[in-house]
Structures are given as structure tokens and as C-alpha cells.
Amino acid sequence: IPTFTFPTSEELARHVARIVASVIRERNSYGQTAVLGLPTGSTPTGVYRELVRMHQEEGLDLSNVITFNLDEYYGISPDQLQSYHRTMHEVFFNHVNVPAENIHIPDGNVPHAEIESYCREYEREIEAAGGIDLMLLGIGGNGHIGFNEPFSIRNSRTRLCTLDPITRKSAASDFFQEENVPTSAITMGIATIMDARKILVLALGEGKSNVICETVEATPSDRIPASFLQDHPDAQVLIDEAAASKLT
Ligand code: F6R
Numbered sequence: 001i002p003t004f005t006f007p008t009s010e011e012l013a014r015h016v017a018r019i020v021a022s023v024i025r026e027r028n029s030y031g032q033t034a035v036l037g038l039p040t041g042s043t044p045t046g047v048y049r050e051l052v053r054m055h056q057e058e059g060l061d062l063s064n065v066i067t068f069n070l071d072e073y074y075g076i077s078p079d080q081l082q083s084y085h086r087t088m089h090e091v092f093f094n095h096v097n098v099p100a101e102n103i104h105i106p107d108g109n110v111p112h113a114e115i116e117s118y119c120r121e122y123e124r125e126i127e128a129a130g131g132i133d134l135m136l137l138g139i140g141g142n143g144h145i146g147f148n149e150p151f152s153i154r155n156s157r158t159r160l161c162t163l164d165p166i167t168r169k170s171a172a173s174d175f176f177q178e179e180n181v182p183t184s185a186i187t188m189g190i191a192t193i194m195d196a197r198k199i200l201v202l203a204l205g206e207g208k209s210n211v212i213c214e215t216v217e218a219t220p221s222d223r224i225p226a227s228f229l230q231d232h233p234d235a236q237v238l239i240d241e242a243a244a245s246k247l248t
Contacts, residue, residue: 001230001236003216005244007202012238014044021060023134028064035066037135039086043202048092057097065098065128069105070146071187076108082174106186119158135196139203142166143211143224147187151222156189199235203243214244
């Protein structure tokens with residue numbers, strides 16, 4: 001899996017934003033939509049900031065963009081501080097011109113009995129949009145992508161998942177304490193992610209160095225869900241020097 005290391009997180013963010021912008025512009029030049037798969041979390045915030053800047057200062061037009069977020073905590077309302085709905089609007093959607101009807105983020109409030117049909121419908125909407133052109137991913141310290149925790153199956157689709165204790169621990173500060181972190185989340189599956197035409201995995205900092213090493217160098221297995229990306233025809237790993245420090 002091609003791996004590129006950047007001296008600073010700002011340079012990485014600019015590089016990724018330029019790739020996103022070029023997909024958007026190319027599609028726009030043919031009068032077509034560009035379908036993006038988007039993560040939340042701390043890693044992509046610099047990319048969103050740079051895309052907002054390109055929109056505001058360079059006139060980057062996002063009116064042809066359709067977005068699908070990877071995941072959302074289950075049992076959380078969209079206006080709650082920790083919801084990915086709220087975060088995505090605060091860091092990105094409120095500052096650019098993606099049409100509201102083109103934004104898709106899993107609903108963390110679907111009644112339990114309706115989750116299965118809701119998730120099937122999320123998959124159907126991705127398909128109806130023409131599939132995901134460009135998927136951005138962060139990576140959990142345990143190798144999760146989206147909320148596909150270790151031992152998620154390769155063929156998994158959008159579904160309700162139980163969060164790993166490691167994931168809940170690392171989210172504890174957002175929720176003020178670990179007990180408040182939801183125990184499950186709705187996430188795109190590994191197969192949903194692997195269907196994207198192009199995938200960029202982003203990681204920053206020393207804390208991700210072990211998992212980046214396993215993602216890139218270990219034999220692909222469900223132990224490190226991100227390692228499945230080695231089998232994708234157009235996936236790249238984009239990291240800073242700290243995250244690259246364990247690569248051989
Ligand atoms: C969030 C998501 C997660 C994060 C991962 C890394 O939408 O899909 O897989 O990308 O947990 O989170 P950060 O970037 O906060 O280290």
C-alpha cells in the first residue's frame with residue numbers, strides 16, 4: 001500500500017485537500033457529482049479547515065458534492081455536543097456550499113427496531129449516488145476504520161456495532177467520562193469502505209505509529225481491520241513523521 005510521509009500535519013492537510021478539490025473540480029467540469037466518504041475525529045480537521053479556506057478564498061465550488069459520513073454514535077441526538085452531525089456541521093458543512101440535501105450522516109437516533117432497514121437504506125443511497133469516488137479515513141489505535149473494530153468481517157456492510165473498550169477509552173474526554181461514551185455506533189462496513197474507488201487513510205502522531213506499521217506491513221487480517229486496505233486497488237496511507245516512526 002503506497003505510503004507517503006509529510007513533515008507537518010499542515011502539509012498533509014493541504015495535500016489531501018488538493019486531492020479532494022481536484023476530484024470535485026474534475027467532476028464539475030463534466031457537470032457530474034463528486035461523492036465523498038468522510039470521517040470525523042481529530043485527524044481530518046486540518047483537511048476540512050483547508051477545504052473551507054479554498055472555498056472562501058479560492059472559490060472552490062462544492063455545489064456538486066454528495067457526502068456520506070462513515071459513522072455516528074448510537075443513542076445520541078444530532079444537536080448533542082459529541083454527535084458527529086454537530087461536529088461535521090461546525091467544522092465543515094456550515095462553511096461550504098454542499099447542498100443540505102446532499103449530506104448524509106448516519107442517524108444515531110433511529111429506533112432499535114428500524115436499524116436494519118435504516119442501514120440497508122444508507123447503503124442503497126450510496127449506490128444511488130453512483131458509489132463513493134473518494135473515501136477519507138482516520139484510523140483507531142486498535143486498527144479500526146469507521147467503527148469497524150477488530151474482528152469485524154471483511155464483507156460487513158453498514159450496521160450497528162459495539163464499540164471496543166479501547167475506542168470508548170479514547171473518546172472518554174469528549175464525553176467528560178468513559179461511562180458516558182455510547183456503547184455502540186452505526187458505521188459503514190468494511191465492504192462499504194472497500195467499494196470506494198479511491199481511499200486515503202490519514203494518521204497523525206506517535207500514538208498511531210504502531211497501528212500504521214501493522215496496517216502497512218502485517219498480513220491483512222480482521223485483527224487490524226485497516227490492514228484489509230492493502231487489497232484495495234487505489235488506497236494510500238498519508239501520515240506525518242511521528243506516525244511513520246515505526247515503519248521498517
Ligand atoms: C470517525 C472514525 C474513526 C476515526 C478514528 C481516529 O468518523 O471513523 O475511525 O477516524 O477513531 O480518530 P482520531 O482522528 O480522532 O484519532
